[in-house]
Amino acid sequence: MNRAFARLAYRLLLSLHPASFQDEFGSEMLWIFDEEYSQGGVAYMFLDGLISVLRQCVRVEKNPGQMSIASGEIITGPGIGAVRFFQAGVTLSLILFSLIRLGGHPSPFNLSVRWSDRVPCYTITLQAPSHAEVVLESTP
Amino acid sequence: MKSEPPKRPPLSSATLHILLALAGGNLHGYGIIKEVTRNSDGHYRLGPGTLYDNLKKLMDAGLVADAATTSSSKRKPVSSKEDDRRFYTLTRDGKNALAAEVDRLQSVVREAKLRLQEARTGKA
Numbered sequence: 001m002n003r004a005f006a007r008l009a010y011r012l013l014l015s016l017h018p019a020s021f022q023d024e025f026g027s028e029m030l031w032i033f034d035e036e037y038s039q040g041g042v043a044y045m046f047l048d049g050l051i052s053v054l055r056q057c058v059r060v061e062k063n064p065g066q067m068s069i070a071s072g073e074i075i076t077g078p079g080i081g082a083v084r085f086f087q088a089g090v091t092l093s094l095i096l097f098s099l100i101r102l103g104g105h106p107s108p109f110n111l112s113v114r115w116s117d118r119v120p121c122y123t124i125t126l127q128a129p130s131h132a133e134v135v136l137e138s139t140p
Numbered sequence: 141m142k143s144e145p146p147k148r149p150p151l152s153s154a155t156l157h158i159l160l161a162l163a164g165g166n167l168h169g170y171g172i173i174k175e176v177t178r179n180s181d182g183h184y185r186l187g188p189g190t191l192y193d194n195l196k197k198l199m200d201a202g203l204v205a206d207a208a209t210t211s212s213s214k215r216k217p218v219s220s221k222e223d224d225r226r227f228y229t230l231t232r233d234g235k236n237a238l239a240a241e242v243d244r245l246q247s248v249v250r251e252a253k254l255r256l257q258e259a260r261t262g263k264a
Contacts, residue, residue: 025192028169028226032188035170048187055193 003037010042013049017056151241154194157184159203159230159238166207168225169195195228203234 010033014026029049036042151159161167161175169191176186198204207227230238 021192021196024196025169025188029188029192031225032170032173032191044185045187045189048189050189052187052189052193055189 006037006042007033010045010049013046013053016053021056148237148240150244151237152194153184154186154190155198156238156241157186158191158194158198159234159241162204162228162230162234163238166227166229168227170225172228198234199228201233203231203237204228205231 007030011030014022014029017026033042033045036045157176157179158172160179161172164175167175169188172195173186173188173191176184195204199206205228207229
């Protein structure tokens with residue numbers, strides 16, 4: 001894997017961690033990644049980083065105040081981990097829908113996004129063959 | 141009457157390895173990873189995510205502290221590159237927790253040896 005690409009991918013993985021954790025340990029984790037890369041074999045670090053993201057998000061979900069108290073930062077609300085997962089899911093879905101469109105198939109979906117208190121709210125309208133509509137709307 | 145110290149739950153293997161690594165002296169994150177690999181003859185590989193996740197928990201529990209904020213002597217950096225690295229140190233509570241865990245493991249080994257011996261003599 002190209003070094004610059006691997007570093008960018010790892011930085012993206014780090015950016016998924018809660019802000020307080022990133023501020024405290026992000027630069028050190030990236031430094032260790034660089035050191036390990038020069039010695040070869042960083043595949044395990046991506047898996048380790050992914051597990052770390054899941055652990056951190058679960059911890060923030062379970063105890064939203066804990067991380068912020070430790071680092072003096074304010075975390076905006078309890079479902080921050082869920083919002084991140086939801087955003088990742090919607091992004092992935094958008095890519096899939098785009099690919100379907102590029103393939104020439106008519107898309108049965110219509111997606112709109114509106115912002116509420118800095119949290120994106122997604123509305124997905126699914127057009128069924130019988131012209132009935134199913135509307136899925138996220139709440140902030 | 142002397143009150144007994146509260147019993148701690150057994151430490152996880154990552155936590156135990158980190159505390160063991162720091163028992164030898166103050167280390168930065170990468171130093172801990174290297175020390176853990178060396179102590180386990182390369183059988184246990186600690187990733188940075190697992191390391192810092194556990195370090196955070198240990199620091200919150202008061203078992204590990206930032207070496208710069210403690211009065212204990214700071215280890216001299218080996219190179220100038222290490223100057224700005226954050227060093228971690230084992231606190232008094234951390235040393236006690238490590239000693240308690242080693243005692244617990246010793247009793248497990250003692251019990252295991254006894255049972256194996258019994259199994260062998262039973263067979264013979």
